[in-house]
Amino acid sequence: MFRSLRALSIFLVYLFLLNNTAYADKFPTGYPECWKDTKNAVDTNYAPMDSAKKNLGQHVNLFCPINSKVGHKFFLVDFTSPLKKAQVDWISQRIFKDALIKDTPPYHKVSYMVIDDTAPQSQEISYSQCRFKTGNKSKFVGEETNDGCEGNKQISENFAAWLSLNTEFEKVLLGKEYKEAKRTLLFEYLFHVLREPVTDFTSEYPERELVIVSDLMQHSKRFSFYSHCKQGEVLKPNKCRSFESLLKKKIGSETVKKYIEDRKPKKETLKNLKVTVLYINHDYETRSGLSSSLVDLWKELFEFMGIKNYEIIKQLAII
Numbered sequence: 001m002f003r004s005l006r007a008l009s010i011f012l013v014y015l016f017l018l019n020n021t022a023y024a025d026k027f028p029t030g031y032p033e034c035w036k037d038t039k040n041a042v043d044t045n046y047a048p049m050d051s052a053k054k055n056l057g058q059h060v061n062l063f064c065p066i067n068s069k070v071g072h073k074f075f076l077v078d079f080t081s082p083l084k085k086a087q088v089d090w091i092s093q094r095i096f097k098d099a100l101i102k103d104t105p106p107y108h109k110v111s112y113m114v115i116d117d118t119a120p121q122s123q124e125i126s127y128s129q130c131r132f133k134t135g136n137k138s139k140f141v142g143e144e145t146n147d148g149c150e151g152n153k154q155i156s157e158n159f160a161a162w163l164s165l166n167t168e169f170e171k172v173l174l175g176k177e178y179k180e181a182k183r184t185l186l187f188e189y190l191f192h193v194l195r196e197p198v199t200d201f202t203s204e205y206p207e208r209e210l211v212i213v214s215d216l217m218q219h220s221k222r223f224s225f226y227s228h229c230k231q232g233e234v235l236k237p238n239k240c241r242s243f244e245s246l247l248k249k250k251i252g253s254e255t256v257k258k259y260i261e262d263r264k265p266k267k268e269t270l271k272n273l274k275v276t277v278l279y280i281n282h283d284y285e286t287r288s289g290l291s292s293s294l295v296d297l298w299k300e301l302f303e304f305m306g307i308k309n310y311e312i313i314k315q316l317a318i319i
Contacts, residue, residue, distance in 0.1 A: 026141050030068030034149035040067045044158050051172055055127055063162055064130035071108035071207035076189055078115040078214035080181035087280050088174050090315050094278055096170040105140045106133035117181040120192035127169045132162035184219040194265040203271040210275045215282040216294055222251045240293035243300035264305045275310040
């Protein structure tokens, strides 16, 4: 009897270790096996929420694995033109709450930066933290609670804290009154995020996605799509000229082509990168029919920069 119980105990321990090892083998590189992993724990040291403080009073690596970088999703949100309620609602539905949870794997860093009249070199990241796991089954590996070393209660509590912070930041970002800007430096913000280490969006992350939320109307003293995308005797932009003709435009003593070539990120910094554009409908500022030629212009820009993995999602027309 004693031998049988001992053999059963050994078998159960072996089965536990086997299952736990199999669970760990599924993880991406750098993914913590448990949220309190002794070698790579997840930082859950959150402070009381304060919407008046920078990053809601939290540090920028909250809910991130301490000793690894798993992935980074970076949102660039354009507030240089006034947004109507339908546009704000669409942005909310695309970059917060359920959409963020469904499209972003656990422990990937999530950052938000506003595009306004501020020069990109002087702009700060509005909010940053990693997406905590839900503890439930999903399409993402490691989303479920690892019963071998995690408890459902602790996972649920930390996920609730993450969700509460993200929801509060949504109110801060989308509830703020933004002044109409005199310029829209989309190219410059794009180059800044991809080039500058201060954004922490480097190719050290094995997975990266840059999400640009904008009407895509670059506007600066150097060159403006409000003129490049206007053909005939019209008051509002109606159709963009070709990307080739844009590159030939003169900016002082140099061309737009030279301007982009001198500032675009190096090829090696584009590894592990996807760019997603959430194209905001701005029919009240432009003529209907502009969007196709404008989207084509940006596709050619991405190709010119060496960005091969990109997607442009258009907002439906506002009725």
